[in-house]
Amino acid sequence: MKRNPALQSSRERMAPGRLSRGGFLGDDERPLDEIVAADGAELAALGVTAAEIAELLESFHRAADEALETPRELCGGRIVVQETEVMGRIPCPFACGFRTHKANILVRSGDRTWVVTPMHAHLIGRHGFFQGRGSAFRVEPADLAALVRLCRGGVTPAAG
Numbered sequence: 001m002k003r004n005p006a007l008q009s010s011r012e013r014m015a016p017g018r019l020s021r022g023g024f025l026g027d028d029e030r031p032l033d034e035i036v037a038a039d040g041a042e043l044a045a046l047g048v049t050a051a052e053i054a055e056l057l058e059s060f061h062r063a064a065d066e067a068l069e070t071p072r073e074l075c076g077g078r079i080v081v082q083e084t085e086v087m088g089r090i091p092c093p094f095a096c097g098f099r100t101h102k103a104n105i106l107v108r109s110g111d112r113t114w115v116v117t118p119m120h121a122h123l124i125g126r127h128g129f130f131q132g133r134g135s136a137f138r139v140e141p142a143d144l145a146a147l148v149r150l151c152r153g154g155v156t157p158a159a160g
């Protein structure tokens with residue numbers, strides 16, 4: 001079977017210790033295009049687009065940046081974001097030229113908390129990549145779709 005050499009080198013850049021300590025793939029053995037296709041199919045079934053998720057994550061990132069590592073309530077108080085561990089910069093593992101800063105953004109809704117990074121919006125919006133199964137930074141498409149629905153009324157807290 002013919003392999004896509006660009007995707008193969010992306011996969012190598014996603015290994016633990018290359019661009020990030022834990023890498024992007026967890027214990028997922030599937031080829032990258034298979035991972036992207038499976039998550040894309042799930043997302044389509046959920047009725048939410050990768051662009052909507054990327055836009056939401058971008059707004060979480062902006063709000064968390066502005067709050068300077070203190071918790072910030074969004075979406076009418078239904079979501080709390082907080083940035084921690086801002087440390088240096090990281091290039092996109094698909095080598096598309098995109099770079100962003102390394103940071104963890106805690107996203108809390110009810111009794112659940114996810115950890116996303118500024119890279120997530122780019123990886124999902126541009127590459128349809130939610131990271132491999134078992135990766136510490138993978139966030140399930142279903143969870144992100146639920147957050148998009150939760151925030152459809154607007155990301156910023158209601159005035160007053």
Ligand SMILES: [Zn+2]
Pocket residue numbers: 092093094095096097098122126127
């Ligand atoms: Zn990229």
